[in-house]
Amino acid sequence: MSRAAVIIGVSGGIGGAFETVLKEEGAFDRVWGLARSRTGDSHIDLEDEASISVAAERVAKGPPVELLIVATGILHDEDHGPEKALKELDAEWLARNFAVNTIGPALVAKHFLPILPRTGKPVFAALSARVGSISDNRLGGWYGYRASKAALNQIIRSASIEARRHNDRSIVVALHPGTVDTALSKPFQANVAPGTLFDPERAAMQLLDVIEELTPADSGKLFAWDGSEIAP
Structure with a gap:
């Protein structure tokens, strides 16, 4: 039986x-x-729901989608970086973080989860981050990024419950890739410990290995690149 994979955000590393x-x-x-x-x-x-809907309709006409990965995200742009203190908060930049990191993947789930097979073990995975873990937050700062990723993790949890009604063997998870040598992490690589900065291909292969080992019991959770579960 033929099958398909969907990767959203292929212009990123x-x-x-x-x-x-x-x-x-x-x-x-x-x-x-x-x-x-x-x-x-x-x-x-991902900032245009009509575009997401059209893409889902197009993909639904092809082979059944057994793997969908949302590999999008924003941490900084030309004018903004992650906030170090409350005084740096900017409403528009906060909204931008949520638009890209939370709302976009949520809308992908809205339109793509219904087209995943009702049989087998389809996987829906979205790239999140360890800093989105509330219990793991010991340094503070990075308000918009942390909050939007924490919200994404909650979206994943709720979506996993709903997806289970569609297919009780489906897997909906968030994944932390570690620090990857991409434009997103470039300004922050100076403090990365030796051996923990991954090139994009290694990062992708590590996460695919994690996905391969997942079971339906893992649905709704956040996993790191080494397969360890990250507490919310």
Whole structure:
């Protein structure tokens, strides 16, 4: 039986690596690589729900989707970085964090989870972050990023419960890739411990290994790149 994988955010370092690795491994008959920067059948914009809906309808016409990974996220842009103190909070930048890190993946779940198979063990995974763990927050700061990733983790938890009614063997999880050598982490790599900065392809392969070991009992949880569970 033919099957498909969908990677959303392939214009980013990790998303692009997921697409490359999955195509090279050849385990899926079709690998959909979607991104805002792409056109035609490969276009999706997580800040435009109509675009997400159209992409889901298009993907639904192909082989059953057994793996969907949302590999999008924002930590900084040309004018903003992660806030170190409350005095740095900016309403528009906070809203931008939630639009990209939380609302976008939530809308992907809204439109894509219903098209996943009712049989088998389909996986829906979204890239989150350890700093989104409230119990693990010992340093403070990074208000918008932390809060938006914590909200994403809650979306994943709720979506996993709903998805179970669609298919009780489905798996909906959040994944922490570690620190990956991409544009997102570039300004913050100076303090990364030796051996813990991963190139995108290694990061993608590590997370795919984690996904391979998941069971339905893991649905709704957050896992790190080494397979360890991160408390919310």
